[in-house]
Amino acid sequence: xxxFAKTRRNIIPSNVWEKCKRCEExxxxxxxxxxFWVCQKCDYHFALPNLDRINLLADEGTFEEFDAALASDDPxxxxxxxxxRERLKKSQAKTLVKEAITTGYAKICGLPVVLAVFNxxxxxxxxxxxxxxxxxxxxxxxxxxxxxxxxxxxxxxxRMDEGILSLMQMIKTGMAVARLSMERIPFISxxxxxxxxxxxxxxxxxxxxxxxxxxALIGFAGPRVIxxxxxxxxxxxxxxxxxxxxxxxxxxxxxxxxAKNTVGKILRFFA
Amino acid sequence: xxxxxxxxxxxxxxxxxxxxxxxxxxxxxxxxxxxSAEIETLTQKLNASRCETYQCxxxxxxxxxxxxxxxxxxxxxxxxxxxxxxxxxxxxxxxDDNAIVCGLATFHGEPVVVVGHQKGxxxxxxxxxxxxxxHPEGYRKALRVxxxxxxxxxxIITFVDTPGAYPGLEAEERxxxxxxxxxxxxxxFFQVPVVVVIVGEGGSGGAxxxxxxxxxxxxxxxxxxxxxxxxxxxxxxKDASRAEDAATALKLTSQDLLKFGVIDEVVTxxxxxxxxxxxxxxxxxEKAIAKYLALLKPMSVEELQQxxxxxxxxxxxxxxxx
Numbered sequence: 001x002x003x004f005a006k007t008r009r010n011i012i013p014s015n016v017w018e019k020c021k022r023c024e025e026x027x028x029x030x031x032x033x034x035x036f037w038v039c040q041k042c043d044y045h046f047a048l049p050n051l052d053r054i055n056l057l058a059d060e061g062t063f064e065e066f067d068a069a070l071a072s073d074d075p076x077x078x079x080x081x082x083x084x085r086e087r088l089k090k091s092q093a094k095t096l097v098k099e100a101i102t103t104g105y106a107k108i109c110g111l112p113v114v115l116a117v118f119n120x121x122x123x124x125x126x127x128x129x130x131x132x133x134x135x136x137x138x139x140x141x142x143x144x145x146x147x148x149x150x151x152x153x154x155x156x157x158x159r160m161d162e163g164i165l166s167l168m169q170m171i172k173t174g175m176a177v178a179r180l181s182m183e184r185i186p187f188i189s190x191x192x193x194x195x196x197x198x199x200x201x202x203x204x205x206x207x208x209x210x211x212x213x214x215x216a217l218i219g220f221a222g223p224r225v226i227x228x229x230x231x232x233x234x235x236x237x238x239x240x241x242x243x244x245x246x247x248x249x250x251x252x253x254x255x256x257x258x259a260k261n262t263v264g265k266i267l268r269f270f271a
Numbered sequence: 272x273x274x275x276x277x278x279x280x281x282x283x284x285x286x287x288x289x290x291x292x293x294x295x296x297x298x299x300x301x302x303x304x305x306x307s308a309e310i311e312t313l314t315q316k317l318n319a320s321r322c323e324t325y326q327c328x329x330x331x332x333x334x335x336x337x338x339x340x341x342x343x344x345x346x347x348x349x350x351x352x353x354x355x356x357x358x359x360x361x362x363x364x365x366x367d368d369n370a371i372v373c374g375l376a377t378f379h380g381e382p383v384v385v386v387g388h389q390k391g392x393x394x395x396x397x398x399x400x401x402x403x404x405x406h407p408e409g410y411r412k413a414l415r416v417x418x419x420x421x422x423x424x425x426x427i428i429t430f431v432d433t434p435g436a437y438p439g440l441e442a443e444e445r446x447x448x449x450x451x452x453x454x455x456x457x458x459x460f461f462q463v464p465v466v467v468v469i470v471g472e473g474g475s476g477g478a479x480x481x482x483x484x485x486x487x488x489x490x491x492x493x494x495x496x497x498x499x500x501x502x503x504x505x506x507x508x509k510d511a512s513r514a515e516d517a518a519t520a521l522k523l524t525s526q527d528l529l530k531f532g533v534i535d536e537v538v539t540x541x542x543x544x545x546x547x548x549x550x551x552x553x554x555x556x557e558k559a560i561a562k563y564l565a566l567l568k569p570m571s572v573e574e575l576q577q578x579x580x581x582x583x584x585x586x587x588x589x590x591x592x593x
Contacts, residue, residue: 129588160497171583172587175456205449226443229438266489
């Protein structure tokens with residue numbers, strides 16, 4: 001599979017076998033890669049690193065990144081257990097990117113789009129000033145080029161370390177989506193595991209079409225917070241993609257092997 | 272008789288002084304002793320001491336004032352600042368949500384739409400109001416009523432006072448996240464002036480859903496934050512009791528937010544907090560609302576929208592390391 005060729009997974013010492021997190025089956029790594037990191041036995045969707053996700057959706061060699069040099073500041077001088085500045089540096093060293101979202105131009109099934117993909121490996125894909133700014137710039141690019149906007153979310157929500165400024169990104173990104181809408185630029189929002197908090201409660205839930213990966217946890221509040229609040233055990237499958245489809249919150253649950261085709265089909269409708 | 276004011280932990284030394292004054296008063300009445308000089312001295316000492324305490328509050332102390340059980344609520348301001356209030360309950364899709372009140376009213380004789388979170392004034396009322404934590408239908412009701420304002424060209428005034436959107440099972444099923452996101456989107460393109468007043472707790476997404484405006488003003492001892500200090504502390508230190516440290520780290524006071532450009536103005540509160548003097552607090556808010564409405568109402572729709580968009584477009588602090 002060509003689309004895996006240049007991913008950062010290469011820098012991680014590779015194991016020959018991977019264990020499925022759901023059915024615990026030992027899977028030959030090469031088979032797993034061929035199968036889009038989906039367990040062949042139980043269909044469990046492994047977390048897909050950000051670059052693999054881009055390779056999964058974008059036509060080979062079409063992705064051109066925007067704004068890769070935007071980096072977070074530390075506006076609050078935030079002092080947690082580890083200062084924010086250090087946490088940022090660590091994440092940057094680990095992921096080799098500057099922030100928790102990658103945006104750029106791409107083609108999907110031959111159709112030009114602006115594509116934005118959250119990076120869960122970077123501080124849980126949390127949205128601070130840079131993520132917000134990059135989403136807004138991506139939307140502005142989409143308007144300028146008259147290309148549809150495709151966003152793939154995996155995020156724990158707003159980034160605590162940037163406090164109120166992270167919260168303001170909800171308004172800022174919501175406003176950008178409103179502009180897309182006014183300009184009649186289609187917006188496809190694809191939710192992967194997990195998408196919660198301030199990202200769900202802003203840009204991610206505003207797609208013209210909202211798709212989700214099987215089993216993805218999607219919600220405003222996290223399950224633990226809800227359990228603590230209502231003092232009940234949550235039903236099985238609660239807040240999972242299938243459950244939310246049943247409740248009419250999202251439009252479709254799409255198997256990873258069908259992700260590109262499905263997005264392509266929807267894009268052709270709007271093109 | 273006025274009901275006793277709930278005392279916050281950092282006000283204990285003030286209560287002792289107050290008690291002493293009350294004792295002296297009682298004594299002078301029953302014994303015909305002239306203690307007025309002593310009473311006067313103690314009263315001055317009390318006032319000075321209260322001023323001193325309130326001049327250097329920690330963010331955690333501010334948080335406690337923002338959450339004071341007797342703090343004026345949205346309905347307290349509705350009674351004092353607005354006339355002819357007609358509450359609208361219908362979201363049209365689900366039963367009414369009592370954590371949000373909204374409706375038609377007049378402000379200085381002009382028709383406006385008022386929307387706000389409503390916390391309860393006691394335990395029973397709080398259960399009725401769900402402690403000011405709305406479900407999605409609350410936000411959808413608010414949006415429906417705000418759209419009326421937009422349709423008929425009336426300014427919108429919102430009051431923010433919520434610990435957060437309700438994190439519950441049904442709330443998730445009915446799309447809490449979508450309801451909040453939708454409000455942000457719609458409010459950003461209203462064609463009428465929107466004035467947001469943060470009066471108590473601005474709890475994360477639940478606050479943002481009523482918080483998009485041309486002017487955002489905030490009471491001196493209100494807070495506005497991405498997460499509660501307790502939530503932040505349990506993530507950072509796995510210990511909710513370190514909320515005091517988290518409150519400092521989060522920079523959630525009105526002064527902090529003014530510095531970040533998130534709010535336009537801090538509205539002063541009486542010494543001792545809004546709960547000690549509803550009237551003065553309401554008058555201060557009234558002046559600020561009037562000022563911003565006077566500024567915003569003459570603006571054309573284009574100017575209003577452009578200004579609002581430009582304001583939020585530049586929110587955030589980052590570097591370009593090209």
